[in-house]
Amino acid sequence: MTASKNASAAWPPLPYADWSETAAALHLWTQIVGKYRFSHTPWVNHSWHATLYVSPRGLTTGPVLDDGRPIVLTFDLREHRLVAETPDSTRDFPLESMSVAEFLQRTADLVESAGGRMDIHGAPNEIPDAIPFQQDQQPRPYDAEAVERFHRALLSISGVFEKFRTGFLGKVSPVHLFWGSFDLAVTRFSGRKAPLHPGGVPALPDDVTQEAYSHEVSSAGFWPGGGGVDEPMFYSYAYPTPDGFSERPVEPDAVRYETALGEFLLPYEAVRASATPEADLLAFLQSTYAAAADLSNWDRRSLECELGAPRVPRRIA
Structure with a gap:
């Protein structure tokens, strides 16, 4: 396989319009599975206990202690199944066209x-005017090929996010998928408290939002489209947003600042089409973080380090 074909496989096309209904279904299904993890896991700062993780097979909860019994739920986006694993068993059901209500019932049966x-809050979060899961009887399509492309993209993106994560000595989040907004994210913290967030996120309690933004952050991520941005997009923002943030020069050239969102945006397609997609994405992460950190007077000298490399200890001199 040529280098260009390898790059195309790692960074596949993801035109949102071609799979928007499948993406919407997968978003709601991840909410159901994510809520299962959330309902059995002690609270971790910034709701990190609720997220899903990218795996070679798809998206996974990791081990969930359900009354002391470890259960892992995984969206296998290669074989297109939802899999439940325990120390002594593996069970699954096929991912295919179905309603949200049917997915909820199949998931409950699988867990049991x-x-x-399966004891979860029965309505979606962060979606305005959303239908409760049990009432959402509309059949949803499932485009397996599009889902596989989405997963391949997540694998490539998470690899760059993980590399970016290594260049920080301060508090930094895992690379994880927030099922409320359906975005893969990584967040750096200054270590200082932030002003109280005003809340107001649709279908999300204000105290959850306020706990999530209790401390100053520079956060970056990826979402596949939807919510008024109908193409796959990388984003980067700071909370609180420092004065002059939107005017700071950042990389690469395809980046724009979206005032309504208060975020820098980089189209996935611009990264995919680049001869150096990993380098371009890393430049976006580094330059937008630097804009936030400089304007907010973070102690960068104490917080940062060189990007990590395999088998090379971090220099401490």
Whole structure:
């Protein structure tokens, strides 16, 4: 396989319009699975206990202790199944066209057959005027090929996010998928408290939002489209937003600042089409972080380090 074909496989096309209905279904399905993890996991700062993780097979909860019994739920986006694993069993059901209500019932049956308990809040979060899961009876399409492309993109993106994560000595989040907004994110913290967030996120309690933004952050991520931005997009923002943030020069050239969102945006397609997609994405992460950190007077000398490399200890001199 040539280098260009390798790059195309790693950074596949993701035109949102071609799979928007499947993406919307997958978003709601991840909410159901994510809520299962959330309902059985002690609170971790900034709701990190609720997220999903990118894996070679798809998206996973990691081990969930359900009354002491470890259960892992995984969206296998290669074989297109939702899989429940325990220390002594593996069960699954196919991912295919179905309603949200049917997915909820199948997931509950799967969890219970694995010895767990499905006890979740029954409505979507961060979606305005959303239909409760049990009432959402509309059949949803499932485009398996589009889902596989989405997963391949997530694998490539998470690799760059993980590399970016290594260049920080301060508090930094895992690379994880927030199922409320359906975005893959990584967040750096200055270590200082932030002003109280005003809340107001649709279908999300204000105290959850305020806890998530309790401290100053520079956050970057990726979402596949939707919510008024109908193409896959990388984003970067700071909370609180420092004066002059939108005017700071950042990389690469395809970046724009979206005033309504208060975020820098970089189209996924611009990265995909680049001869150096990983380098372009890393430049976006580094330059937008630097804009936030400089304007907010972060102690960059104490917080930052060289990007990590395999088998090379971090220099401390």
